[in-house]
Amino acid sequence: MSKRALITGITGQDGSYLAEHLLSQGYRVWGLCRGQANPRKDRIAEMIPGLSFVDGDLMDQGSLVSAVDLVQPDEVYNLGAISFVPMSWQQPELVTEVNGTGVLRMLEAIRMVSGLSKSSGGGSRGQIRFYQASSSEMFGQVAESPQSETTRFHPRSPYGVAKTFGHYITRNYRESFGMYGVSGILFNHESPRRGAEFVTRKITLAVAQIKLGLMDKVSLGNLDAERDWGFAGDYVRAMHLMLQQDEPGDYVVGTGRMHTVRDAARIAFEHVGLDWRDHVVVDPGLVRPAEVETLCADATNARKELGWEPEVDFEQLMRMMVESDLRQASRDRDYSRLVAAAGNW
Ligand code: NDP
Numbered sequence: 542m543s544k545r546a547l548i549t550g551i552t553g554q555d556g557s558y559l560a561e562h563l564l565s566q567g568y569r570v571w572g573l574c575r576g577q578a579n580p581r582k583d584r585i586a587e588m589i590p591g592l593s594f595v596d597g598d599l600m601d602q603g604s605l606v607s608a609v610d611l612v613q614p615d616e617v618y619n620l621g622a623i624s625f626v627p628m629s630w631q632q633p634e635l636v637t638e639v640n641g642t643g644v645l646r647m648l649e650a651i652r653m654v655s656g657l658s659k660s661s662g663g664g665s666r667g668q669i670r671f672y673q674a675s676s677s678e679m680f681g682q683v684a685e686s687p688q689s690e691t692t693r694f695h696p697r698s699p700y701g702v703a704k705t706f707g708h709y710i711t712r713n714y715r716e717s718f719g720m721y722g723v724s725g726i727l728f729n730h731e732s733p734r735r736g737a738e739f740v741t742r743k744i745t746l747a748v749a750q751i752k753l754g755l756m757d758k759v760s761l762g763n764l765d766a767e768r769d770w771g772f773a774g775d776y777v778r779a780m781h782l783m784l785q786q787d788e789p790g791d792y793v794v795g796t797g798r799m800h801t802v803r804d805a806a807r808i809a810f811e812h813v814g815l816d817w818r819d820h821v822v823v824d825p826g827l828v829r830p831a832e833v834e835t836l837c838a839d840a841t842n843a844r845k846e847l848g849w850e851p852e853v854d855f856e857q858l859m860r861m862m863v864e865s866d867l868r869q870a871s872r873d874r875d876y877s878r879l880v881a882a883a884g885n886w
């Protein structure tokens with residue numbers, strides 16, 4: 542019998558890669574989709590034949606209970622979130638509701654549908670396995686480098702604070718009700734499907750436009766910020782592996798290599814024969830109220846216990862994204878709308 546998976550955040554970058562991965566493993570996959578006429582649903586339905594949808598919103602407890610009850614999943618992957626960190630200073634309450642309390646709502650939905658009693662005291666495990674998309678942003682102002690599962694959290698944004706709640710409440714449901722719930726503490730991961738507001742994609746979209754003579758400059762914020770960037774397609778394999786272990790546990794996932802935003806720009810511009818210094822301008826307005834300067838993963842446990850290895854390195858990733866944006870920009874000149882949207886961030 543095929544396993545059944547429910548994915549929240551199906552219209553996002555990771556949702557699409559995870560759905561493809563699970564379908565390739567023989568799963569039946571449902572994506573939780575919110576909104577009356579979400580245009581991103583049509584795009585994903587076209588991109589991934591075989592994917593089913595169920596209505597629901599992390600803001601609405603009842604809809605999550607209905608979705609879990611309807612799908613009767615073996616595995617739930619909670620990827621839904623407002624994932625752009627600067628948005629969390631603009632709408633902190635909303636981000637807390639979706640990224641923090643939303644996790645609790647999904648855990649409650651699973652607990653109710655699987656009939657786990659609040660007085661069971663961590664006895665037998667429910668059938669449904671739960672994955673929470675935790676984030677390296679929980680480390681924030683880092684106390685040690687690289688960061689592992691035991692590094693203390695010091696989140697630096699409402700986004701990071703909400704994710705930290707999601708992380709601990711998942712662990713708490715594991716300890717309280719014996720639920721098989723795990724958190725993947727994933728470091729930045731990118732792809733040609735990355736949202737246009739994130740820095741790598743903002744750069745590769747701009748590189749394509751500049752190469753085609755459609756624009757000349759791109760504004761960026763803190764060029765010195767260092768991140769451990771990997772490929773989203775590699776990271777969804779780790780999510781799946783985490784739910785296949787005998788015992789539930791939390792894992793850090795990253796490449797262990799850091800690069801600056803400046804490096805990302807240099808590699809992307811060099812790939813099309815341009816010098817980034819001719820095209821990048823620094824806009825102090827893009828610097829964050831409280832910046833996370835540096836993040837680097839110690840993914841030893843994921844490598845040893847899950848047998849997980851990343852396959853795409855940072856240079857390959859940036860080139861893959863530039864190539865994809867060049868192809869799309871050459872096909873569709875309206876593509877510059879995306880670049881304009883990214884420029885606001
Ligand atoms: P995206 O921003 O690409 O996707 C976010 C998804 O969340 C979208 O499908 C969006 O759907 C959905 N969503 C937003 N609000 C709600 C809501 N109220 N109810 C249900 N769904 C909602 O993010 P990524 O794919 O990059 O990231 C996936 C998850 O992993 C996120 O939780 C993110 O915070 C986390 N993460 C990401 C990392 C990365 O580098 N990519 C690293 C570490 C953690 P809609 O179409 O309805 O807006």
Ligand code: GDR
Pocket residue numbers: 623624625626627675676677678727728729730738739740741743760761762763764766767768802827828829832833886
């Ligand atoms: P991040 O990703 O905040 O790490 O969160 P983002 O790509 O937005 O920023 C990375 C770093 O680049 C610096 N930066 C800029 N960022 C943006 N967006 N635009 C710019 O012009 C710019 N210039 C410099 C930022 O200051 C930052 O230091 C991502 C998201 O996917 C989260 O959901 C996830 O939890 C974390 O990664 C891990």
